[in-house]
Amino acid sequence: MSKKIMLITGGSRGIGAEIAKLAANHNYHVVINYTHSKDAANILVSDIQSQGGSAVAIQADCSKESEIERLFKEIDQIGTMDCLIANAGIIGGQNPISQTTEKQLKELFDINVIGLIICVREAVKRMSTELGGQGGKIVLMSSVAARTGGIAQEIHYASSKAAVDGFCLGLAKEVGNVGIRVNAVRPGLIGTSIHDLHGGMEVIQKWAAGVPMGRVGLPEEVAQTVLWLCSEASSYVHGALIDVSGGR
Numbered sequence: 315m316s317k318k319i320m321l322i323t324g325g326s327r328g329i330g331a332e333i334a335k336l337a338a339n340h341n342y343h344v345v346i347n348y349t350h351s352k353d354a355a356n357i358l359v360s361d362i363q364s365q366g367g368s369a370v371a372i373q374a375d376c377s378k379e380s381e382i383e384r385l386f387k388e389i390d391q392i393g394t395m396d397c398l399i400a401n402a403g404i405i406g407g408q409n410p411i412s413q414t415t416e417k418q419l420k421e422l423f424d425i426n427v428i429g430l431i432i433c434v435r436e437a438v439k440r441m442s443t444e445l446g447g448q449g450g451k452i453v454l455m456s457s458v459a460a461r462t463g464g465i466a467q468e469i470h471y472a473s474s475k476a477a478v479d480g481f482c483l484g485l486a487k488e489v490g491n492v493g494i495r496v497n498a499v500r501p502g503l504i505g506t507s508i509h510d511l512h513g514g515m516e517v518i519q520k521w522a523a524g525v526p527m528g529r530v531g532l533p534e535e536v537a538q539t540v541l542w543l544c545s546e547a548s549s550y551v552h553g554a555l556i557d558v559s560g561g562r
């Protein structure tokens with residue numbers, strides 16, 4: 315495989331799908347991971363291929379260690395991974411703290427935090443120059459909710475993203491001298507179906523009044539930042555938490 319390989323967890327829809335399209339335009343071989351959206355993932359692969367790009371879809375539940383390990387082994391068969399975009403995530407329900415359950419928290423943290431960390435572990439095992447790898451770039455998908463606490467009744471989500479930020483800062487210290495650059499992107503209000511949980515676009519358009527730029531962001535705008543973080547143009551950017559939030 316002459317092209318650089320980029321794995322995007324949760325690449326079938328929303329922000330991940332826009333990263334996949336942009337990465338294919340930048341000559342990456344894109345691995346689009348998904349859990350349930352087989353049709354969306356396959357359509358995305360076909361779209362990319364019809365534009366002359368290179369992509370494959372691989373199903374794996376990134377909240378489960380065994381499935382993450384299988385995903386990385388399947389990618390080993392394709393070639394050497396250059397970039398991991400740990401993007402898969404969920405809000406994990408909407409309810410006040412008084413009604414929060416252990417089951418809900420475990421499901422949420424299994425994907426947003428534990429699965430993300432296990433994906434990074436598998437990537438570092440392959441990328442680290444200390445372990446025989448050729449280096450690489452890792453981008454973690456956090457959220458401005460990590461900094462602001464998010465919205466009422468979704469504070470479990472904000473706390474999971476705060477864990478991602480802390481992980482990013484520490485990981486940067488651990489892997490900075492073994493050829494790996496790691497950063498986190500913190501999107502604000504971005505127009506994707508993740509917001510269906512609390513009323514969809516109609517509701518978030520109203521919330522946009524509280525964004526200094528006065529509008530909802532586009533998934534493409536997050537994708538541009540991710541691709542920049544994977545490029546040589548950001549060669550000294552490491553351990554950064556980068557807001558893509560219209561000033562929110």
Ligand code: NAP
Binds near residue numbers: 455
């Ligand atoms: P989305 O449109 O709901 O898409 C979520 C993606 O994650 C889908 O591709 C989904 O796959 C995948 N996914 C969910 N659980 C998974 C699992 N267990 N294993 C593998 N893939 C899984 O969400 P989005 O808005 O693009 O969000 C992407 C990331 O950005 C998330 O981490 C989110 O927290 C973060 N973020 C989003 C916003 C925003 O306003 N949209 C703001 C801040 C941060 P399936 O299609 O198979 O279900």
